[in-house]
Amino acid sequence: MDKEVAIKIGGEAGFGIKVSGLILGKTLFNAGFKVFGYSEYPSLIRGGHNTYQLNTAKNDVFSVTKKIDILVALNQESLELHGQELNNGGVVIHDGLDIKDIKDIKDIKDININLMDLAEKAGGALTRNIVALGAVMNILGMDLQLFNQELEREFGDKGVKVVAMDKKAARLGYDYLKKFKIGAYLKKEAGSKAGDYIMTANEATAQGMIQAGCKLYAAYPMTPATSIMHVLSAKQCDHHLVVHQTEDEISAIGTAIGAAAVGVRAATGTSGGGFALMVETLGLAAITETPLVIIESQRTAPATGLPTWTEQGDLQFMIRASPGEFPRFVIAPGDALEAFYMIQEAFNLAEKFQLPVIFLLDKLLSESDFVLENIEQHKVKIKREGFINDNELERMRDYKRYELTKNGISKRALPGQLAGVHVINSDEHDEYGYSTEASDMRTKMMDKRFKKLEQMMAEAPEPQLYGPRNADLTVVAWGSVKGAVIDALREIGDKYSVNFLHLTYIWPFPAKRVKKVLESAKNVLLVENNKTGQLADLIRQETGFELKNRFLKYDGRPFFREEVIKEIKKYI
Incomplete structure (x- = not known):
């Protein structure tokens, strides 16, 4: 260097x-x-x-x-x-x-x-x-x-x-x-x-939301997610965007779901404690198949924890949150540039598959300043899809909002379309949206929602492998740990043979790719900013591969580069 x-x-x-x-x-x-x-x-x-x-x-x-x-x-x-x-x-x-x-x-x-x-x-x-x-x-x-x-x-x-x-x-x-x-x-x-800009990941996320066509952001202030609201508020008049500070997090997610239900690209944002309050309403987005983007910027927990410090303690929570079972995406960018692009993809995926997408940041990403260069403003094609037009509705004459389709995705009619009247219902429902307790329809609707998974996995980009394909050590990490590992690998240069598997699209879990990389690795080291190694546990659950070498940090501070270099040297 x-x-x-x-x-x-x-x-x-x-x-x-x-x-x-x-x-x-x-x-x-x-x-x-x-x-x-x-x-x-x-x-x-x-x-x-x-x-x-x-x-x-x-x-x-x-x-x-x-x-x-x-x-x-x-x-x-x-x-x-x-x-x-x-x-x-x-x-x-x-x-x-x-x-x-x-x-x-x-x-x-x-x-x-x-x-x-x-x-x-x-x-x-x-x-x-x-x-x-x-x-x-x-x-x-x-x-x-x-x-x-x-x-x-x-x-x-x-x-x-x-x-x-x-x-x-x-x-x-x-x-x-x-x-x-x-x-x-x-x-x-x-x-x-x-480069082009200096930005935090929160600022890059806000810019990406505007690029994606987000027209409503509802949130209650909570560190370290708050600055997203500040950036969007300053730009709302220029981009015909509504930024609404609600009285609490429950109202925030409810407002966003309401806007999304009428066809608006909408999002909400918070940290772990605020997300905990949103959990029941998250299930409402799932059962009504309403596209929704939820930004969750992690800080230390449980309870209030260390409110202004960083950690990666919410991964398993994001994957499992809400009563019952339903498909969702969990996306965790590793830097501000990835945040800019991936939040745009989050809106596309939410709308295509009609489900919640959780966008997972942390304090380190949200408030650190990154150089962004070679930004391609139109790299992500913004796709508005899944809607049914008036002509199709007229020909159909029997519109079913939750029609049982081969891939689980049914066409959306919006309020105001005369032939598209339907019920948006928090109870289990039939194809028209009417409540039902019939066992066969319950099974069909659960299967319908989960039919999306196969296509979801095909759409999500695979984890990226940095460095040589065959290395003496493979480092595994997700989200914000990326920066410290990338810099550590550059600093050690050719002295050691190390590569790095970085996960960003974490759920649905890319089991095939991860298993292939890890089973061919000579030695593996997990680097994760939490106490229990949540990614390691997820890898074992989904692939059967046990990551025994774990470098975990949970003192509220990020990984410093020297720490990562020192740990890498232990395993070579």
């Missing part, structure tokens, strides 16, 4: 830690560097310790590292919590803090700047972070003009005076570092942007 630099900004909540980090990230992105941004913050209304970590390089970066090169410590707590994360030769920027706990780090570069004094000279204490970022730009060896351009984009709506004050603050921090004569951490290059 080309030189990669890890920068962490730490300070008290409410002082613009993430905004500052993202400004720096966008500056580097616009200069041609790839970035990955990761934030940590407590579940507090006000206060607490926040960090934003930015990993940047000329090559792709998809994950966060445990060790860092530059620490901007805006308070003593940041030094105490993160000082030992500095690499040998690392830089710490602070304002008169006690650095005794990190003096043992070899060749540490202590940059003591009177940030508050410089901020006051610039025009106000609120520019303290900008002073520090100006210093970071000097350390990186970057042209300050690039940073100034990003300040204009970020704060231009606040007026000329604010932008001028921020630029002055950045210049003061930048110039102050000249006397330290620290070599540039990045090779200064003039280049175009490193």
Whole structure:
């Protein structure tokens, strides 16, 4: 890999830690560097310790590292919590803090700047972070003009005076570092942007929903899914989209089902606790065969758990949720670009098969900043299908909404079509939608819904195998673990023979493909962000293959790249 630099900004909540980090990230992105941004913050209304970590390089970066090169410590707590994360030769920027706990780090570069004094000279204490970022730009060896351009984009709506004050603050921090004569951490290059956009997976999901033709999003705010609603709300007038904040999650899924029942592409979103409230109504979408997309962004649980931290603890819940049995899709993208494309596919699949599709994110994906490049806006063809038109209804004269068909999919008439009147009923029903308790019709309707499974499995893309076909070790993971594993494999390069099986379309389970890969593997390692190895249990259930080597993490933090590399080396 080309030189990669890890920068962490730490300070008290409410002082613009993430905004500052993202400004720096966008500056580097616009200069041609790839970035990955990761934030940590407590579940507090006000206060607490926040960090934003930015990993940047000329090559792709998809994950966060445990060790860092530059620490901007805006308070003593940041030094105490993160000082030992500095690499040998690392830089710490602070304002008169006690650095005794990190003096043992070899060749540490202590940059003591009177940030508050410089901020006051610039025009106000609120520019303290900008002073520090100006210093970071000097350390990186970057042209300050690039940073100034990003300040204009970020704060231009606040007026000329604010932008001028921020630029002055950045210049003061930048110039102050000249006397330290620290070599540039990045090779200064003039280049175009490193991709098309910087986005979180939540932002990419929202953009994909618009692309898919979603016209109603109903939700109740719940971290880490909330920002999807924020993005869509800001764009609803431009795209004829209704965003409705309901009084609770039960109302949210009910509203979405109601909209979908009349032909609107609709979705709802929440986290695990909110989804638990939706479970009974999820069954309503299933038995009425109503297309519905449910976005569930995982956080730690049970109960409130750690509301602002990440985990992959809901996989089995998504597959089994709701009383009774019915087919569904469970899709778990591994990064923001996959989220953009796969949410579009989710709407297509929901409508084609007339069932719920659960779109599974987590806090790491929802709130981390990814570089998206080579986006194909029309890669996913948006297909509106399954409807019956008025002419067909007139010829039919005996419309059956739940007609028993060979593939289990029956044509949908919508309210307002005169010859398409039918009942949408939460009870078991006959072909017209009328309630029935007849044993033979119950069996036929259950079989009808499950007839869709064969075609569903044929439609779902297979898991992707990264790396050589024949390797000494096969890593298996799903969803957000992708980034850490991909970066780990790139970092170890040709030193070790490792490949990676990544699952995204998890249910219906791609048993044939998974079994083929695992049975031909020399050794297998599961990497999963939960306590019990839920994917491993699912693989055993569906294929009979036992994954004995399991690297599990469940402390609320994602996998750091070094951890994955260390674990891989144990099995080679």
